[in-house]
Amino acid sequence: MSDSSSRPVRVRFAPSPTGSLHIGGLRTALFNWLFARHNGGKFILRIEDTDQKRYDPDALRSLTEALRWAGLDWDEGPEVGGDYGPYVQSERLEFYQRYAQQLLDEGKAYRCYCTSERLQQVNKEKEARKETPGYDRHCRNLSPQQLAENESNGLKSVVRFKMPLDGQTIVNDIVRGEVVFENVGQQDSVLLKSDGFPTYHLAHVVDDHLMEISHVMRAIEWLPSAPLHIQLWQSFGWEMPFYAHLPVMLNPNGGGKMSKRKPPRDKAGNIIPVMVHDYIAKGYLPEALDNFLANIGWSFGDEREVFTMAEAIERFDLTHINPANSAFPVEKLDWLNGVYIREMPVEELARRLREPLEKAGFEVNVDILLKVTPLVQTRIKTLNDVVEMSGFFFREEFVPAPREQLIPKKMDAAKTREALELACAHLTKLENFDHEHMEAEMRALAEELGLKVGDLFSALRSAVTGQVISTPLFQSMEIIGKEESLRRIQQAVESLG
Numbered sequence: 001m002s003d004s005s006s007r008p009v010r011v012r013f014a015p016s017p018t019g020s021l022h023i024g025g026l027r028t029a030l031f032n033w034l035f036a037r038h039n040g041g042k043f044i045l046r047i048e049d050t051d052q053k054r055y056d057p058d059a060l061r062s063l064t065e066a067l068r069w070a071g072l073d074w075d076e077g078p079e080v081g082g083d084y085g086p087y088v089q090s091e092r093l094e095f096y097q098r099y100a101q102q103l104l105d106e107g108k109a110y111r112c113y114c115t116s117e118r119l120q121q122v123n124k125e126k127e128a129r130k131e132t133p134g135y136d137r138h139c140r141n142l143s144p145q146q147l148a149e150n151e152s153n154g155l156k157s158v159v160r161f162k163m164p165l166d167g168q169t170i171v172n173d174i175v176r177g178e179v180v181f182e183n184v185g186q187q188d189s190v191l192l193k194s195d196g197f198p199t200y201h202l203a204h205v206v207d208d209h210l211m212e213i214s215h216v217m218r219a220i221e222w223l224p225s226a227p228l229h230i231q232l233w234q235s236f237g238w239e240m241p242f243y244a245h246l247p248v249m250l251n252p253n254g255g256g257k258m259s260k261r262k263p264p265r266d267k268a269g270n271i272i273p274v275m276v277h278d279y280i281a282k283g284y285l286p287e288a289l290d291n292f293l294a295n296i297g298w299s300f301g302d303e304r305e306v307f308t309m310a311e312a313i314e315r316f317d318l319t320h321i322n323p324a325n326s327a328f329p330v331e332k333l334d335w336l337n338g339v340y341i342r343e344m345p346v347e348e349l350a351r352r353l354r355e356p357l358e359k360a361g362f363e364v365n366v367d368i369l370l371k372v373t374p375l376v377q378t379r380i381k382t383l384n385d386v387v388e389m390s391g392f393f394f395r396e397e398f399v400p401a402p403r404e405q406l407i408p409k410k411m412d413a414a415k416t417r418e419a420l421e422l423a424c425a426h427l428t429k430l431e432n433f434d435h436e437h438m439e440a441e442m443r444a445l446a447e448e449l450g451l452k453v454g455d456l457f458s459a460l461r462s463a464v465t466g467q468v469i470s471t472p473l474f475q476s477m478e479i480i481g482k483e484e485s486l487r488r489i490q491q492a493v494e495s496l497g
Contacts, residue, residue: 007214007239009041013067013074014048014204017059020275021066023328024219024249024258027293031246032217033072034294034309034316041214045077046207047088050197066276070286071309084211089203096198099206099236100159100191108235109191111157112139113150134187135160159192161201161228161235169227174215174244174318181227189228201225205232213241217318220245220325244318247297248325258328272330283356283384288337296326305332306339338381346373353386360387362394369394371479375471392465393479398488401462403495408455416459417496419449423460424489433482435474442474463492 013029015021036043045067049055064079076082086092103109114122114135123133140162142150150157164183171179191202198206208216223245233240248257251264252272258264264272273279279289287308294312295305299320341349350366350373357364372390380386392398407416426441427433446456461473464485470476477485 007212009036009039010044010212010214011036011041011217012044012046012208012211012213013072014046014207015063016048016051016054017063018051018054018056019059020062020277022258022260023274023276023279023293026066026070026072026276026289027249027296028217028219028246029067029072030070030290030293031298031316031321034312035215035217035318036075037313038316042075043072044082044084044211044213045074045080045087046211047078048200048203049088049090050199050203052090052195052197062277066280069280070276070290089198089207092203092207093196093198095206095210096192096202097196100198100202103161103191103235104159106235107162109159109161110140110142110188111147111150112160112188112190113155113157114138132185137188140188156194158190158194160188161191161232163188163228163231169230171223171226171230171243173223173226174242175247175321175323176223176245179223179226183227186227189225191232201228201232205229205236205238208241209233209236209238215242215244215318217244217246220248244321246321247323249296249328250325252327252330257325264328266330272328283382284333284337285340285352285383288333288340291340292333292336295332296328297322306336334381341380341383342378344377346370346377349373349377352383356384356387357391357394360391362387362391363396364394368479372471375475379471389469390471392467392470393476398484399466400488400491400495401466405468406459406462406492406496408458411451411455411459413496417493419445419451419456420459420463420489420493420496422449423456424486424493427482427489428486430482433478433485435472435478438474438477459492460489463489 011032013032015025015029033043035041045064047060047063060078067074074080076084077087100109104111112135118138119135122136122138126133126136139160163186167183169181169183169186171181173179189201190199192198207213226243226245230240250257251259253265253267256262258272258274260274263274266272273282290309291307291312294300294307294309298316299322300307300312300315301320344352347370350369353373353376354364354366354369357369372393376386376389380389403413406420407413411419423442423445426445427438430437430441442456442460443453446453449456457473458468461470462468464473464477464480480488
């Protein structure tokens with residue numbers, strides 16, 4: 001099937017507000033957004049909150065925050081409005097009830113009065129007979145007298161769809177081609193629950209029709225339900241959208257799809273986040289995460305892995321989506337994030353580094369941050385790395401390194417003390433306290449003392465920064481200043497005495 005149509009392109013991302021946005025959900029949203037932007041169409045955000053048992057009142061804010069952080073702006077939906085609203089399903093119940101009644105009136109659906117206890121018993125009996133579990137269509141052919149009796153007795157009912165009992169349902173999928181299902185294996189699924197709320201099956205078909213959705217891109221998990229949805233479209237006599245079922249992102253170490261219930265781990269055994277807010281909190285850039293997700297299941301072409309979303313919009317085509325499920329290569333995300341950090345203008349990177357530093361409790365001096373940023377830019381993989389590498393610049397009071405940290409592995413306290421004392425003397429005499437002169441002077445001193453350059457630099461680093469790992473030593477000292485640097489070295493000498 002082609003992904004082209006004479007209809008205006010209107011696509012939707014329709015998450016359920018049951019928690020934070022899953023990384024797989026963000027990729028689905030991204031593909032929809034790219035397709036809409038490529039075709040000059042509309043990207044619609046619709047909130048499917050009909051599962052009231054799992055509804056989380058804070059989830060909508062969390063979802064919209066994550067989408068905005070990723071740069072996925074929506075043309076219609078909550079906070080934006082539009083001509084096809086409301087865009088929250090719990091505010092659209094009258095539509096679902098009206099169309100469920102239409103199916104009942106036309107004999108294409110029926111009321112089911114079976115209790116949950118009966119349904120459980122049916123499944124137990126089927127299991128004992130080694131049959132596929134599912135509803136036995138007990139209420140499909142109730143007589144008008146039986147229906148009237150049930151209603152007069154006040155029995156609660158759901159509305160079920162009458163699936164064809166024979167023949168085939170063919171799903172034409174842009175990504176997977178023609179997928180054929182035997183109707184004999186399908187269920188009479190619930191369309192409207194006893195509380196008047198629809199299930200996903202009815203709600204999304206009604207909404208996609210009323211909102212004039214042209215293409216539906218959703219996870220492959222929905223493909224087994226597609227025959228029901230196709231039959232619903234045909235029962236209403238509505239023009240169907242094109243369907244594209246997207247591949248799953250798999251755990252990098254095997255074991256199925258990325259799941260928050262069983263968090264995946266990387267090669268080192270570290271937990272890989274599955275929620276978008278975790279990636280935000282860990283200091284990943286939205287540009288890098290978008291680029292990374294676009295690479296999972298879709299090919300930009302030219303074997304390019306690094307590209308902007310503007311470039312992706314230019315090329316995005318549903319026929320370039322690979323139907324095979326793909327592993328989640330988290331190491332590549334770290335690499336990509338580093339690429340974007342290195343290519344970012346210093347002023348912009350400094351602006352973004354400020355937040356993790358302030359979250360760590362530092363009061364950030366902007367002038368110092370602008371000097372520090374070029375030093376960390378080639379050395380960090382995430383924004384949060386700046387805290388460990390350069391937090392010492394922003395402490396209210398210097399925290400000296402413990403005595404044992406000052407002493408290199410192949411030196412003792414006395415030798416380290418002597419080296420630092422001489423280093424302090426040599427640095428004091430320097431007229432130009434810039435990193436080039438400092439480094440040349442200290443290399444000469446190491447040779448004079450018969451020390452390895454790395455050992456002397458290690459002792460100086462611990463003395464001046466209080467850390468084993470930091471930004472480049474002499475450039476750091478240049479920012480800290482001559483007087484404060486010498487004071488810290490002298491402090492280290494005294495601690496070794």
